[in-house]
Amino acid sequence: MSEPSAEKLKTRRVSVLLSQKAENHLVKRVRVYGDITRLVLEAIAATNLTTLTLERRRKTRGPDKPEYVPRQVVMPQDVHDALRKAVKSRKTSLNALVSSAIVHHFDTKTDKT
16 A cells, blocks of 8 residues: 655644534534544535635624634645635635534534434
């Protein structure tokens, strides 16, 4: 069996601020360490990033400020590049795009429990 190319092994640690709704979708599905990354990558892969309806991210201050949850996700460089390209073309943030992909994917996916 041949060794995977160095290009396929490149990964990037990405910090994202997830909406509380996106975080809730992930947390209720976590079974073992590493599931958060797997679930985020699953949502990104299953979602059309160019036509995805984005979550509205409020920019309020004070007690009504929305809660965002910081997460770190290790993703392949090619996935990160695709996200950056979508972010640039849609003129949005990586945080909004990733949160929206998670919410969209798990809102439309039926649980098998």
